[in-house]
Amino acid sequence: MRVFLLDNYDSFTYNLVHQLAHVGADVTVVRNDEITVDEVQALSPDAIVISPGPSRPEGAGISVELIRELGPSVPTLGVCLGHQAIGVAYGASVVRVPPVHGKAWPIHHAQGGSFAALPSPFDAARYHSLAIERASLPPELEVTAWSDDGQVMGVRHRSHPVEGVQFHPESILTDDGATLLASWLSSITPSAREQGSDTGRRSGGRSRPS
Template structure:
């Protein structure tokens, strides 16, 4: 079962739908209505942390869940969820001002395999509130 922790973002239902299309059982739980022991008792095979309108520190069980399950089960974070993984593992976050919702920005990369089929310079869309 994939446990999808919902930080009150409408995109969580889209994520759940895509995961179900892959034939997976998905349980959606609000991040402020569950604890690490609750998650442990649910025995998820994967953990997905949703987007949301706050910071990782304000996202309920996100950071404690990453700390508890890191290295034990796969964890995917989307937007806020990705930031929460970074924060839980000791990374620092600071607000980028101003927030940018849909801005186009030139992106350069050094040819890392992650970008294997993407040109070295491209225009990427940015969307962030933090």
């Protein structure tokens, strides 16, 4: 699977690249100010990953624009800053929270999608002082994971193939990070997406309330 990874100048970007390659992705990496959305689209990636980084989503190059323009059609995963960019792209607010840097933290989740093969809770690395404000989430984004200090740790769009995680699956501090990435890749194959669409049609498109 051809994955385009937008690098938001994070020092651990290549840990994420290596983890994705380990679970079967062919990854192309370009920094967030060295490519346009049209150029990404011309690459015809099977999926997009928006990397972590040191800035706010609004200052992360084409991150937000890329999600808005290609998210409806190209499966997209946001990690940390990339997760926050998903929130901003769909109208949520990103706010300051008590910083958590380099700590393993229990992550609770709804056990579907990319989390299906993971226990709840599992430990994952958190490196952030910003988070999506839960109260500002639009109806189209559902919470898929959360921490016991009340922060949103995962979101998924209800109709677009877009999801994000606030924690770092590529970190050595994260249990089963490779399993999560492998599950995400499996869930976005054409056959899996078609099966999901059929299930949504049979159920009237309803999903778990956040």
